[in-house]
Amino acid sequence: MIYVSDKFFPTAQETERTWRGKVSFALFDVTAKGDAAAATEQQPFSDVSKTLDTVTDAINYGTCEKNQFRLDGSMELFGPSGNFGWWSKEISDVDGNFVNPPTVTYTFTKPHSSIGLTLIFAEPVQDVTATAYNGETVIGTKEFTGLNTSLAVLDFPVENYTKLVIEIHRVLPFHYAKLLEINFGIEYVYDDEKESLLNYDVLEDIDLMSNQLSSNTMTVTLNNMDQRFNMFNPKNEVRFLQERQKLSVSAGLLVDGKFEDIPLGVFYLSTWDSPTASTTKFTANDIISLMTGTYYKSRLYDHERGEAILKELLDAAGLYDEQGNPLYYIHPNIRNVTLSGYIAPMRYRDALQRIAFALGAVVKTDRYGKVLIYRATEETRNAIVIDKHTPYQGTLISGTFGAGQGIVLPRRAEPLPNPAVIDRSLYQTPKTTLGKYYNQVNVQCYGWKLKSEVQNLYEGTITGDTIITFSAFPAAEVTISGTYGSAEIYACACVLRGANGKITITGKVYEAAAKTISVCLPEVTASVTPNALDIKDVTLIGQDDTAESVAGWILAQLQNRIMQSFKWWTNPAVEASDFVKVETAFGEYRESQIKKMHFTYNGALTGDSEVIG
Numbered sequence: 001m002i003y004v005s006d007k008f009f010p011t012a013q014e015t016e017r018t019w020r021g022k023v024s025f026a027l028f029d030v031t032a033k034g035d036a037a038a039a040t041e042q043q044p045f046s047d048v049s050k051t052l053d054t055v056t057d058a059i060n061y062g063t064c065e066k067n068q069f070r071l072d073g074s075m076e077l078f079g080p081s082g083n084f085g086w087w088s089k090e091i092s093d094v095d096g097n098f099v100n101p102p103t104v105t106y107t108f109t110k111p112h113s114s115i116g117l118t119l120i121f122a123e124p125v126q127d128v129t130a131t132a133y134n135g136e137t138v139i140g141t142k143e144f145t146g147l148n149t150s151l152a153v154l155d156f157p158v159e160n161y162t163k164l165v166i167e168i169h170r171v172l173p174f175h176y177a178k179l180l181e182i183n184f185g186i187e188y189v190y191d192d193e194k195e196s197l198l199n200y201d202v203l204e205d206i207d208l209m210s211n212q213l214s215s216n217t218m219t220v221t222l223n224n225m226d227q228r229f230n231m232f233n234p235k236n237e238v239r240f241l242q243e244r245q246k247l248s249v250s251a252g253l254l255v256d257g258k259f260e261d262i263p264l265g266v267f268y269l270s271t272w273d274s275p276t277a278s279t280t281k282f283t284a285n286d287i288i289s290l291m292t293g294t295y296y297k298s299r300l301y302d303h304e305r306g307e308a309i310l311k312e313l314l315d316a317a318g319l320y321d322e323q324g325n326p327l328y329y330i331h332p333n334i335r336n337v338t339l340s341g342y343i344a345p346m347r348y349r350d351a352l353q354r355i356a357f358a359l360g361a362v363v364k365t366d367r368y369g370k371v372l373i374y375r376a377t378e379e380t381r382n383a384i385v386i387d388k389h390t391p392y393q394g395t396l397i398s399g400t401f402g403a404g405q406g407i408v409l410p411r412r413a414e415p416l417p418n419p420a421v422i423d424r425s426l427y428q429t430p431k432t433t434l435g436k437y438y439n440q441v442n443v444q445c446y447g448w449k450l451k452s453e454v455q456n457l458y459e460g461t462i463t464g465d466t467i468i469t470f471s472a473f474p475a476a477e478v479t480i481s482g483t484y485g486s487a488e489i490y491a492c493a494c495v496l497r498g499a500n501g502k503i504t505i506t507g508k509v510y511e512a513a514a515k516t517i518s519v520c521l522p523e524v525t526a527s528v529t530p531n532a533l534d535i536k537d538v539t540l541i542g543q544d545d546t547a548e549s550v551a552g553w554i555l556a557q558l559q560n561r562i563m564q565s566f567k568w569w570t571n572p573a574v575e576a577s578d579f580v581k582v583e584t585a586f587g588e589y590r591e592s593q594i595k596k597m598h599f600t601y602n603g604a605l606t607g608d609s610e611v612i613g
């Protein structure tokens with residue numbers, strides 16, 4: 001559940017509500033920062049490379065610059081540590097000009113294209129010049145005067161540049177130029193006020209039994225009356241569109257005269273088109289859609305912690321931002337659960353699903369763009385990430401931490417009451433379906449025995465770097481013969497670098513043995529036909545306790561057989577996997593768990609949901 005003000009829920013339950021929609025679209029060259037190198041003269045305590053790290057928060061130090069040190073308690077004494085970004089070596093004169101205007105140069109290993117530039121300064125900047133080069137040839141230059149802002153958005157469309165030079169001419173009098181960050185593009189905001197946002201559609205979905213890994217999606221239709229995205233317009237911006245550009249979507253509710261904005265997700269551009277001459281439509285998916293390629297780095301695990309297995313996968317998938325911060329959260333309730341077995345080479349998404357299933361966990365992308373892996377238990381009813389906003393009735397044990405696992409909850413903490421989907425908010429009677437009845441779950445538990453004979457795992461001619469998958473089962477005592485530079489050996493794969501010629505790989509293969517562990521309901525009604533569900537081929541289930549835990553978890557989930565689908569005056573603070581109480585036609589409240597939230601905005605926010613319980 002999204003943290004909201006105390007008045008948000010009562011306002012959201014009113015029959016008349018006022019909404020606003022907003023979509024932020026970062027039209028950036030998404031590869032430029034990772035390819036850029038910055039150079040300039042600077043103050044020794046500053047670092048121009050920090051202008052590429054996405055950090056825009058600076059410590060509010062007091063300096064000896066003119067009229068800079070406010071005596072209101074908001075300033076800190078200057079110190080040579082912290083995030084300064086870049087500071088010019090020289091200070092400006094009485095008019096804010098520089099005798100020798102400082103420059104920052106960004107060079108790239110390959111050509112890039114941007115619709116413009118966004119410069120974030122620590123203090124207002126007045127005049128700057130941007131120049132773009134392809135090699136040593138100037139392909140564009142433009143002066144920007146009278147800016148008087150810390151957020152300088154430069155309308156400077158340029159294609160195929162390999163170098164950019166930013167020259168600062170004027171800042172505040174007797175001040176240094178202070179650049180915190182550069183973005184190679186411009187962020188556009190589409191909303192109702194500018195009549196630029198026509199509608200959007202957001203689907204948030206979760207598989208509560210981790211049979212598959214769901215990916216959230218969104219579409220947005222924008223007003224294109226200015227023909228910005230018309231491909232026949234000579235000055236169109238379609239040429240700057242790239243896959244994986246970021247879109248953020250929100251819905252704002254008018255609460256006590258002010259709009260309270262609720263995030264609906266962070267998405268990455270997938271496709272774009274123009275349904276009509278005056279509209280543009282973007283389709284985007286969440287971060288899970290970026291987990292492309294094959295994961296092959298699994299080891300043969302023996303009572304390995306779930307957190308370690310997940311981190312190996314997520315590290316290989318590169319699920320980190322530009323600063324190296326993880327774009328995932330592994331809940332404490334699965335971090336120390338151990339698994340034995342391996343993951344055969346498969347898609348990243350499939351590998352993540354297998355790990356989550358073996359841990360008895362679910363996976364979803366939250367509204368802020370992070371992948372969450374957790375057990376959807378009472379502990380995580382309506383707040384998965386344990387932080388200061390977690391709505392529990394008990395008092396958090398402040399100051400108690402465990403190896404980076406976050407705040408530890410008191411033993412008897414209980415979640416706050418669930419938000420209720422009340423009857424008057426329904427457009428129609430819910431559609432109800434009843435799932436199949438199961439009273440037993442059988443799970444295959446695997447063991448592996450190393451064969452005594454050495455087998456030929458691979459033989460062939462290789463030039464350069466390659467990945468070889470050599471067996472359906474893991475292997476050990478692997479030997480590589482032939483000419484190569486280096487090798488990395490995993491459970492079911494081998495990475496060779498600098499190979500040249502015939503390569504032969506041999507080793508001993510593990511032979512699998514399986515047994516079945518069953519969990520059944522304690523009592524079965526005599527009139528009900530017994531029915532069992534079989535779980536097979538999950539090669540991370542290699543411990544009896546894991547098999548029993550998975551069987552018990554699946555059996556419990558299968559008892560939630562009633563699926564309700566309904567349209568309602570939706571509440572965007574409620575998320576997939578939250579527990580809710582849905583009022584029935586008989587005035588009773590039935591507790592259920594949200595499987596799907598679907599939001600539609602076209603001047604007002606409406607939606608539909610699926611719950612199971």
